[in-house]
Amino acid sequence: MNSNNSRIVIEDLKHIWHPCTQMKDHETLPLIPIKRGKGVYLYDFEDNRYIDAISSWWVNIFGHVNEHISTRVKEQLDTLEHVLLAGFTHKPAVDLAEKLVNLTPKGLDKLFFADNGSSAVEVALKMSFHYHRNRGSHRPLFLSLTNSYHGETIGALSVGDVELYKETYAPLLISCIQTPVPKDQTEQSAREAIIELKKILEERADEISAFIIEPLVQGAGNMHMYHPLYIRMAKDVCSRYGIHLIADEIMTGFGRTGTMFACEQAGVTPDFMTISKGLTGGYLPLAVTMTTLDVYNAFYCDYSEFKAFLHSHSYTGNPLACSAALATIELFEASDVLGDNRKKSAYILEKLEKFKSLPNVKEIRQTGMIAAVELQGYRPEERIGLKVYQYGLDNGVLLRPLAHIVYFMPPYIISYEEIDKMIDTAYEAIVLL
Numbered sequence: 227m228n229s230n231n232s233r234i235v236i237e238d239l240k241h242i243w244h245p246c247t248q249m250k251d252h253e254t255l256p257l258i259p260i261k262r263g264k265g266v267y268l269y270d271f272e273d274n275r276y277i278d279a280i281s282s283w284w285v286n287i288f289g290h291v292n293e294h295i296s297t298r299v300k301e302q303l304d305t306l307e308h309v310l311l312a313g314f315t316h317k318p319a320v321d322l323a324e325k326l327v328n329l330t331p332k333g334l335d336k337l338f339f340a341d342n343g344s345s346a347v348e349v350a351l352k353m354s355f356h357y358h359r360n361r362g363s364h365r366p367l368f369l370s371l372t373n374s375y376h377g378e379t380i381g382a383l384s385v386g387d388v389e390l391y392k393e394t395y396a397p398l399l400i401s402c403i404q405t406p407v408p409k410d411q412t413e414q415s416a417r418e419a420i421i422e423l424k425k426i427l428e429e430r431a432d433e434i435s436a437f438i439i440e441p442l443v444q445g446a447g448n449m450h451m452y453h454p455l456y457i458r459m460a461k462d463v464c465s466r467y468g469i470h471l472i473a474d475e476i477m478t479g480f481g482r483t484g485t486m487f488a489c490e491q492a493g494v495t496p497d498f499m500t501i502s503k504g505l506t507g508g509y510l511p512l513a514v515t516m517t518t519l520d521v522y523n524a525f526y527c528d529y530s531e532f533k534a535f536l537h538s539h540s541y542t543g544n545p546l547a548c549s550a551a552l553a554t555i556e557l558f559e560a561s562d563v564l565g566d567n568r569k570k571s572a573y574i575l576e577k578l579e580k581f582k583s584l585p586n587v588k589e590i591r592q593t594g595m596i597a598a599v600e601l602q603g604y605r606p607e608e609r610i611g612l613k614v615y616q617y618g619l620d621n622g623v624l625l626r627p628l629a630h631i632v633y634f635m636p637p638y639i640i641s642y643e644e645i646d647k648m649i650d651t652a653y654e655a656i657v658l659l
Contacts, residue, residue, distance in 0.1 A: 263290025286508030344377025
């Protein structure tokens with residue numbers, strides 16, 4: 227590593243504890259210090275550039291330093307940077323609320339602001355439990371899919387199904403049970419999984435407040451994908467038992483799966499929808515929990531009854547973040563982003579065909595602007611994902627595999643030439659394994 231980059235890295239490692247990282251790895255695997263970004267590219271302090279093939283953990287849907295979003299945030303900065311949302315309000319929050327109610331599935335007429343995806347999930351869980359409590363019912367359990375991930379705060383961890391997390395933090399977790407996720411993207415698998423869901427609900431429905439799912443794609447769960455039929459049938463079954471359906475659209479929302487929200491492909495309005503990540507185009511932390519009037523009205527009462535929802539964040543509805551979100555939505559309104567994404571998705575799938583002939587590739591799969599290549603024949607200790615990651619960086623592409631899953635989730639503004647570079651680099655890395 228050259229001197230300009232190394233100085234930043236040395237200072238970083240003195241103090242910073244990085245997320246999802248065994249810090250000892252950085253004795254041999256150098257950090258990449260980023261000086262600036264533009265479009266799909268990140269630039270280090272020596273002006274080496276990297277295609278951001280994962281949208282910086284799935285948030286920068288319109289790339290880095292987008293002119294329109296930057297302008298809107300700068301304008302807001304000169305007007306109001308922050309104000310508490312308890313007893314006060316402001317125009318960016320009001321305008322964003324109206325936009326989101328019109329944008330999300332019909333019936334999601336109320337929203338609660340949070341400041342990150344895990345917090346939005348916590349809001350949905352607490353709100354669902356408290357709803358049933360206000361209605362005179364004690365339902366201490368939550369239901370989720372096997373292989374699921376919903377965040378890393380205690381409640382969000384509890385409803386996830388990441389084995390390592392569950393084993394490590396088991397004494398801290400709230401009560402949750404799992405039902406099998408459909409094994410693949412076929413309708414038959416969806417029907418088989420619904421049978422298992424029905425069995426659980428027949429036995430324990432009275433204990434369960436809500437069923438939380440990642441619609442269509444389980445992100446951190448190795449980009450596992452399933453058919454929208456499952457969502458439609460799950461909603462019907464849950465409604466029959468008075469169980470809320472929580473759609474965790476934190477990763478799948480804002481056009482990533484081919485529609486604005488993944489639930490649209492199932493024709494479903496969930497009882498709760500959590501959204502974050504792409505909401506602000508990657509500019510600022512912001513999350514929202516959408517819900518229905520039925521849920522809202524269960525908390526609406528005279529103070530003497532005190533059924534009010536008990537939750538708050540210091541930066542709830544931050545005006546700068548709301549302005550970034552409004553600018554992001556305006557970019558969708560200004561052009562046919564979803565239509566362009568469908569064309570790029572088809573091109574990516576075509577490019578992935580050549581991976582099928584590789585002996586170490588088990589499967590390729592895709593949902594919208596999410597594509598994954600599943601590798602086979604390796605032991606966990608070989609850390610093949612790390613090898614692909616390093617090869618990508620050496621060749622100007624930021625790939626960050628999930629163990630043996632090499633995936634692509636680029637900004638929507640990526641060009642066809644940049645798609646070629648992204649896919650070809652991953653292919654070369656896999657061939658060399």
